[in-house]
Amino acid sequence: MRQHWTRGALIVSSLFVLQACTTPEPPKKAAAPAPAPQAAAPAGAPTAEIEKYRAMIADGNPSDLYEMAGEELWKKAMGPKNATLEKCDLGLGPGVVKGVYAVLPRYFKDTNKVQDLESRIVTCMERLQGFDGKEIIAGSFGKGKRKDVEAIVAYVVANSKGATINVSMKHPKEKEMYELGKKSFFYQAGPMDFSCASCHADPGKRIRLQDLPDLTQQKGAALGWGAWPAYRVSSGTFWTMQYRLNDCYRQQRFPEPIYISDDTIAVSMYMAVTANGGKMAAPGLKR
């Protein structure tokens, strides 16, 4: 355990160095690559650098720390009912964690809803442990009980590494959620007229030097959906899919999506189904 923490600290400090070298935005002059008289460096160089770095520390993703904390939380008796989450059914039966993230979101009979991992964990915290889900929904990322949800997400997701994404559309509610999510993905609004599709519906696109996966095609969706949740180098924190979507909507200049609201689950459903057949590589490591 102790060794892990020391290793984590080393990784985190080296990540800061990396960040200073490669962060393409915000465009601080000091951090940007030195302007060359002719375009000497290939435009994709910093992206290639972070790819190399990802490979280098593949064994030491700081997500490890969240995973360990999440495993402890999963097995610890907590809440008004003083119970663990070990009987929580995430979709493959009570207590099954292995491979479960590759089949989410999915329909759950007991709630009569399509749920993603985070909304399902909140359901288990409510029903098994007696916590108030509304408090978690009203909270903030990285704080209070939601912070616990995030660690549990890391633990659960890591147990699907390498699994084939296989999200069902058999139940009518699953099919409906997919259709609603697709519609939302293309929904343009706000002062910049953006939708998810503005950036993620064509192959080979970039914002600054950041590659944008085409989430409307299997290949891009498998890369995009399959790499999240992830440790986010630029913020030094672990980001769940809900957190990732929240920040996408912020940059889209939309109002804020409510945590685990139907829209966030629908868009997740659209991405996950499109990604079917790809491999789960999360927790990933992102700029």
Place this chain on the structure above:
Amino acid sequence: MKNKYLITAATLLALPMGSAFADAKFDKMMKDSFQTKGIASIDRLKQDAAQKYCSDPAVLAGKGNPKQAESIQKANMASIKQPADGKYIGDWKAGERIAQSGRGATWSDKADAVNGGGCYNCHQINKAELSYGNIGPSLWNYGKLRGYSKEVVTYTWNRIYNSKAYNVCSNMPRFGHFNLLTEKQMQDVMALLLDPNSPVNQ
């Protein structure tokens, strides 16, 4: 009259998924899933004609109704205001700073914060900046390639002010139309593209 109702009923029955029923469900989902935060009010989910038209994947794939596209473009063109002081070209150095900054209009921005243009997010502009996006076309040598005529100047102003006047589903934000940039800021961005002394035109 009776016939008309019959036809309506028959049409409703014949409609596949994606019909009025699904739309009502979608609208409710959106309304229930978002909340006002800071300057990003829930009203931002309301769509204008262009946004509504361009939210259809079939339209984006080139299968839209050309007449409808044209009429939306016309309305957008009609709403463009030319600069009040008659000047189109400002300071290219200030324009470069505006093109670099991607700030503004999110729920974490203050109402009185200065917005950026975020131009480099999508365009190559000055070749000295290697960190640029490719959602929009390269603007390197913009004026040098197109010349500096009145037509080019007005076209460029209009494009920055409201790109949907020319292409209803352009990915480019409508900087003047939605007050994302001030007139002065747009003049400065114009200079970056069209001042013969701007590094863009060397």
